Amino acid sequence: MFIDFLFYLRERGIKVSLTEWLPLLRSLVEGHARANLTVFYHLARALLVKRETLYDLYDQAFAEFFEGVDRQFDLDEELLDWLNNPILPRELSEEERAALQALDLDELRKRFDERLREQKERHDGGNRWIGTGGTSPFGHGGTHPTGIRIGGAGGGRSAVQVASDRRFRNLRSDRVLDTRQIGLALRRLRRLGKDEGPEELDLDATIDGSARNGGEIELIFGPPRKNRIKLLLLIDVGGSMDPHADLCERLFSAAHAANHFQHFEWRFFHNCPYERLYTDIYRRQGDLTTDILKRVDRTWSVVFTGDAWMSPFELTHAGGAIDLYHDNRDTGLTWLRRFRERCPNSVWLNPEPRRIWNAPSARLIREVFPMFELTLDGLSEAVDVIAGRRSNQSLDPSVNPWTH
Amino acid sequence: MSFQQFTGTEKYLASPELRDAVNVAIALERPLLIKGEPGTGKTVLAEAVAEGLGLELLTWNVKSTSKGRDGLYVYDTVERLNDARFGDRDIRDIQRYIKLGPLGSSFRTPKRVVLLIDEIDKADMEFPNDLLHELDRMSFTIDETSETVTAEHRPIVIVTSNNEKELPDAFLRRCVFHYISFPDREMMTDIVRVHHPKLEDELLRQVLIAFYWLRDQTEVRKRPSTSELIDWIAALRRAGIDKKAIEENLPFLGVLLKHEQDHEWISGARGRRTVLH
Known part of the structure; x- marks a missing residue:
């Protein structure tokens, strides 16, 4: 179920790579989400979504995915499930494969167990569980019959509610433009005549090369760099x-x-x-x-x-x-x-x-x-x-x- | 080490989202990329993180001519050339002409530091990619002397961007990203209170009504920012302007609006403003 969130984001058009997903796992294993869906919402966004223009899409996907489950969703449980049965996307890029190799699953499991044990012993919302200020590691504001209430900062609104607000609608890139944005887009409009015309003296490179030579002149030529659009x-x-x-x-x-x-x-x-x-x-x-x-x-x-x-x-x-x-x-x-x-x-x-x-x-x-x-x-x-x-x-x- | 290290400072109020982003970046030792409208406190955040954690801050102000290597080190060839021609110093020792840049220095410091790479988007498109390797490995080699510099303490790296250019995907994938959205009225009230603790409630309310009204005008070309609001309030207070005047004729508008067209437009639109009360 947990990994489904990754696939869901991808389906909705947020191209999350494994290079980004694995650090999120690490962060959850370390307990950074504090068993709180609102914090998870922040962490996942910071680690998986790299453009503000995608924030709105993320909000929509998050709300859809966690709608209805936000009251029972237990991050630690989900994480444990995944660690016992680590499913990952099949097609991986070079970079993703390297990231996967760098990740030691056994080590991750060990860290996770350690944390859970620690959590049971301390049970006081100490160092690792700051933010709730409560006494139970799972508590957050109010209590839930199962002892886990996820979402809702200080009895406020749940992560799903926050996501449903779609506060970032205005940042979407499929909306119309202002002058500066158009200017930025037009800046990408350059075709450099790299392979045409005679080479030109690259003055900066020449000066630098000569200085490196201890003063012996070295002439450096390069292709002309003029936009031909x-x-x-x-x-x-x-x-x-x-x-x-x-x-x-x-x-x-x-x-x-x-x-x-x-x-x-x-x-x-x-x-x-x-x-x-x-x-x-x-x-x-x-x-x-x-x-x-x-x-x-x-x-x-x-x-x-x-x-x-x-x-x-x-x-x-x-x-x-x-x-x-x-x-x-x-x-x-x-x-x-x-x-x-x-x-x-x-x-x-x-x-x-x-x-x-x-x-x-x-x-x-x-x-x-x-x-x-x-x-x-x-x-x-x-x-x-x-x-x-x-x-x-x-x-x-x-x-x-x-x-x- | 605990997760929640950074909680904001007395002068810098960080939203819970921003706090989580900062802390996860610190915990995972990844660069934190911050974007947001001008004046939302991107640069100030780095100062606040350094202050909040009691660390030193190193700043690398990126310019359009900056090269990735400049941040690591600069080989001062001109000085060496001068020494070769006129000086009497020993020019065989290249080491003395190697000067570490901000990124290079942040690897060499005896204590962990906060490194701010400010306005990374000003430089060439390829600039962020040139830094990838060094930021990942936290080490680099000085070609001229074959010396390898490795970070003893990984610096906390905060990168800001004003969206002038798209940043490369490979770079984005390695960053923790946060977009500072423009503060809402409630958050803004808190922010103003930090800077103007003695401001009367009613005056603040009026000022914010006027300020957000201005920002809501789609015809305004450059929307006023938080820092401009703080300056505006300072100007109003120094002149001793009362709330009635703010409601009626928006004094010192030049502090908020910087375009001539915006001024012209606002003077025409003011009549329509009363509807909003």
């Missing part, structure tokens, strides 16, 4: 995008502030790009899209930002553009495909959550560009596509739209 940001403005204006503004200002791109340009459009792309959000001034397409090439990445929410005609029909006076000769999809052909490493960021991407227009666009949510997770994935660390596949048209 060129970014064209195209933002949908107006209409259904109004509620997302603030978010898009943040993306824009973060991209603008990031000064590590080789080139950065931006344009605006409404719903779908056609012959013209605009430099102002009122879409009065702009350039011909063909001119922009001529300027960019495979080394550029185009990031479309829009809700992909429109009438399908705006994509599939000549003259389908939303603005009545605008009679486009080429369909919206044609324009999108031109961008995709010209700059294969392009993505579409959607500020709407994935679950409502089933609109026909969104689906059509996803068949041209890989689409990501404009959240911390989505942006990271998109960044990986642009940097070439992840496949840039768009949606396969034969896939059932309702399952994706």
Whole structure:
């Protein structure tokens, strides 16, 4: 049962490794949890969960797992069971195997027995059982018929109740972003031209090498370290995008502030790009899209930002553009495909959550560009596509739209 | 040795979660990684742990140019070069040009110390990985002299991060992690009391209403932190401002808000504020 908690956390998406699980065992064997589920909740979180963005997931998993059992759950009993029958995950990484080898199960059992014995003798909440201040090692605030009451700090709320509060909901990374977070995500957007161009004199290494030589000059060369990412940001403005204006503004200002791109340009459009792309959000001034397409090439990445929410005609029909006076000769999809052909490493960021991407227009666009949510997770994935660390596949048209 | 060694100090109130995290890190001899909003007392925690346990504190302030090796030792080649050209010192003894960094020194001290590695995320992405081996084994070798330095007493290592960069997974797996969440009103009342013991109850209540109202405004770009609140109260008290004034016009707002846009926005939003009372 105890080990099930590990598997449960993994199932819920918290990738706990054995390198982290074993120290938790050691800590429990030493009695750090003080037979108290609230303390166990703290310890397990400190040792198993390494990102605050996962705290909420942990809270949910903890509450679900211990719901109903928190009154009878005896950590020592569980631990004893496990020590007598140590089940572990089957697939182990190199690092985990090493951690497992370093762990001496017999020693662990011995320590555990020792502690239990000590606990029985002393029975006074002394050194090892601080925190309860009570007289019984198992007591905590109130008493339970079996003598074990777990959870509840000083008669307060139980660990499960605390976990159910989901205090860390705001820290989740699948929520939308602020400028700094976007900036951080964009920072990962660098592709260094390691294997291209002539080597450059590495001044620092040269000085250091010469000094180490006692003053004899030693020239050291290395690959140039310049970021080669060129970014064209195209933002949908107006209409259904109004509620997302603030978010898009943040993306824009973060991209603008990031000064590590080789080139950065931006344009605006409404719903779908056609012959013209605009430099102002009122879409009065702009350039011909063909001119922009001529300027960019495979080394550029185009990031479309829009809700992909429109009438399908705006994509599939000549003259389908939303603005009545605008009679486009080429369909919206044609324009999108031109961008995709010209700059294969392009993505579409959607500020709407994935679950409502089933609109026909969104689906059509996803068949041209890989689409990501404009959240911390989505942006990271998109960044990986642009940097070439992840496949840039768009949606396969034969896939059932309702399952994706 | 008992588990619950650290319980906070007079000046530093640690939540039970934080206490458990600190103590498990000490007991398992693993680095404790602390994250949290600016101003939630990440750096101060290390001071409090050192004070609470009666240990010395060594600090390594990480900068964007820091290298993992700098923390262990620096081979002062420039000094040796100077000595070679102008000095009359014996430059054959490289030992004298080796200077231990904060991590290296923490291995060499006669007593156990607390080592604070402050703002680890400022350095290069690979920086934390470069330290893994030394933090695990608590020993390192000085290449130039082939000398091995091994820790006599494993230091208590506290690492802080401001989330500027993602830390590598291998490093995270070896750490005990705690995120200091922003204190709620109750905890904040206790914290303020530590710094301003003589503050009137009613004034404190008003100040906190205003403070949390400000933090709740999603349009505020930089949300005020605990340390800024403490400073604000100090400013209010020194000026002898009464509670009525706080309710009405939020004096010395510059202590709390540092962005011009935030000031503009707040002056517009103040009308809406009365709803909250």
